[in-house]
Amino acid sequence: FEGLLEEARIVARSLADAAASTLDPTIRLGVTGLSRAGKTVFLTALVQALVHGGRLPAFRAYAQGRIAGARLAPQPDDAVPRFEVETHLRALTGPDRTWPESTRRISELRVVVDFESRGFFSGTRPGRRLTLDIVDYPGEWLLDLALLGQDFRTWSARTILSSDGPTRTPLAGPWRAHLATIDPLAAEDESVAREAAARFTAYLRAGRADRVALSTLPPGRFLMPGDLEGSPALTFAPLEIPAEGDAPSGSMWSMMERRYEAYRSHIVRPFFRDHFARLDRQVVLVDALAALNAGPEAVADLEAALTDVLSAFRHGQNSWLSSLFRPRVDRLLFAATxxxxxxxxxxxxxxxxxxxLVGRAIEKAEFSGAAVDVVALAAVRATREGTVRQGREELPVIIGVPERGEGSGGQSFDGDEEIAVFPGDLPADPEIALRSGGYRGRAVSEADGDLRFVKFRPPLLSATDRPATLPHIRLDRTLEFLIGDALT
Ligand code: GDP
Known part of the structure; x- marks a missing residue:
């Protein structure tokens, strides 16, 4: 019965959404990616490009002069926080040039674009309007869809099994050691549950460190709690429980199972029903360079995460519940940031x-339906290119101002001075890059050091760049794929 009600609610809402968009197009665009993938920077740059323009030759409606103007408008959902684009832009373009604060929860922004459509036969028709609702949410939450199809027993077994492996075993050590001391049939004990949850969360966090860069680590709220930071809904962890039978009441097992169920029904389901199921388009940002840097296990993990992401969008027949929450996305873009x-x-x-990687994930997820594309982009380009002569060699380098503080290769940066980095070539054959991990940056102007993880400060804009048009790489192509068809 609850399922039917849920279905009725969704149908009613999609009818309302459809009625609102019959005259002029409305697109609900999701922006997601794991933490640090670049969501905040991407969305800030995208909105700035729409509202203030820039160098966007591949964004056709703009290049053809058919965009009359774009502006921010009040968002439709009162209960969702607003994406604070002004604050982020001030951080990027202010005198200190810092990267904005990253996404930690869902947020939303509406942009209204006035444009002239291209007539079917010839000429243009002015006065058209595209309403673009952009929803930014942590990719960690998206990977939770898999939990809807797993009961506590299945989830526990899978999570424990997947914590074995050359990279994961050492990270999972402290949690697994504690797990070995828990008797699931013993009486429930809050302090044991808290300790287990804390160690389990620490393991998930460790998997996201720069040099590890694992991607598939649900439950997502353990990494990105949003408003649930410190909430008892997150005080659970997998248990080693018997393969059959039910949890005795009052046991550790039944307590953890109850909390897992609460997590699914009060946190995961509402997110998919209220937000995810309503998306029309989706861009998934991927820090592929970080995975390539970290090595083959991180790459394999990224591929598994992409497969999960694709199956979240597949119009399949899995369980009726998860298929109910699947949005009708017709365009899906994976972007290496x-x-x-x-x-x-x-x-x-x-x-x-x-x-x-995406192609292999498409095969594994048996995905079909939406148009899928791939792009390598920089929403905000922080470097420029040059060449440096080393002996008889001309090296192509990238040049930028490193972020202040300790570089992860042990160097310390504190000034405004530029450094040149020889970024190394990615192998021309993707298979080789995927097998070996491809990218090895090194310094050419500083003493040699591991510069794979160097971060650059946002670019210095010239006075003529105000209001700021931010330099980028392929943001225009991205805009064209995501909304170009709605502006014709
Ligand atoms: P989020 O967690 O997905 O919201 O990620 P952010 O948008 O906050 O980006 C995380 C970090 O990645 C930033 O603080 C920057 O250091 C870096 N970053 C993101 N986008 C770019 C980009 O286009 N160019 C460069 N050089 N760095 C970027």
Whole structure:
């Protein structure tokens, strides 16, 4: 019965959404990706490009002069926090040039674009309007869809099993050691539950560190709690329980199972029903360079995460519940971010690597239906290119101002001075890059050091760049794929 009610609610809402968009197009665009993938920077740059323009030759409606103007408008959902684009833009373009604060929860922004449509036969028709509702949410939450199809027993077994492996075993050690001391049939004990949850969460966090860069680590709220930080709904962890039978009441097992169920029904389901199921388009940002840097296990993990993401969008018949929450997305874009860490000769290679990964994920998830594309981009380009002579060699380098503080290669940066980094070439053959991990940056102007993880400060804009048009790589192509068809 609850399922029917849920279905009725969703049908009613999609009718309302459809009625609102019959005259002029409305698109609900989801922006997601794991933490640090670049969601905040991407969305800030995208809105800035729509509202203030820039160098966007591949964004056709703009290049053809058919966009009369774009502006922010009040968002439709009162209960969702607003994406604070002004604050983020001030951080990026202010005198200190810092990266904005990252996404930690869902937020929303409406942009209204006035445009002239191209007539079917000839001429243009002015006075058209596209309403773009952009929803930014942590990718960690998206991977929770898998939990809807797993009971506590299945989830526990899978999570414990997947914590074995060369990278994961050492990270999971402290949690697994504690797990071995828990008797699931013993009387429930809050302090044991808290300790288990704390150690389990620490394991998930460790998997997201720079040099590890694992991607598949649900439950998502353990990593990105949003408003649930410190809430008892997150005080559970997998248990080693018998393969059959029910939890005795009052046991550790029944307590953890109850909390797991509460997590699914009060946190995961409402997110998919209220937000995810309503999306028309989706961009998934991927820090593919971080995975390539960290090595083959991180890459394999990224591929598994992409497969999960694709199956979240597949119009399949899995369980009736999860298929109910699947949105009717007709365009899905995977974007490798921070391409400005590479020389432009490697941009196509990065794209090819992601295309290969997504292609394999498409096969595994048996995905079909939506148009899927791939791009390598930098929403905000923080580097420029140059060449440096080393002996008889001309090295293509990228040049930028490193972020202040300790670089992860042990160097310390404190000034405004630029450094040149030889980013290394990505292998031309995506298979080789995926097998070996492809990207090895090193310094050429500083003493040699591991510069794979160097972060650059946002670019210095010239006085003529105000209101700021931010330099980017392939943001225009991204806009064209995501909304270009609605502006014709
Ligand atoms: P989120 O967690 O997905 O919201 O990620 P953010 O948008 O906050 O980005 C995380 C970090 O990645 C930023 O603080 C920057 O250091 C870096 N970053 C994101 N986008 C870009 C980009 O286009 N170019 C460069 N060089 N760095 C970026």
């Amino acid at each position: 921070k391409a400005d860490h590479l020389h432009h000769t490697s941009h196509d290679r990065l794209e090819a690597i992601l295309r290969r």
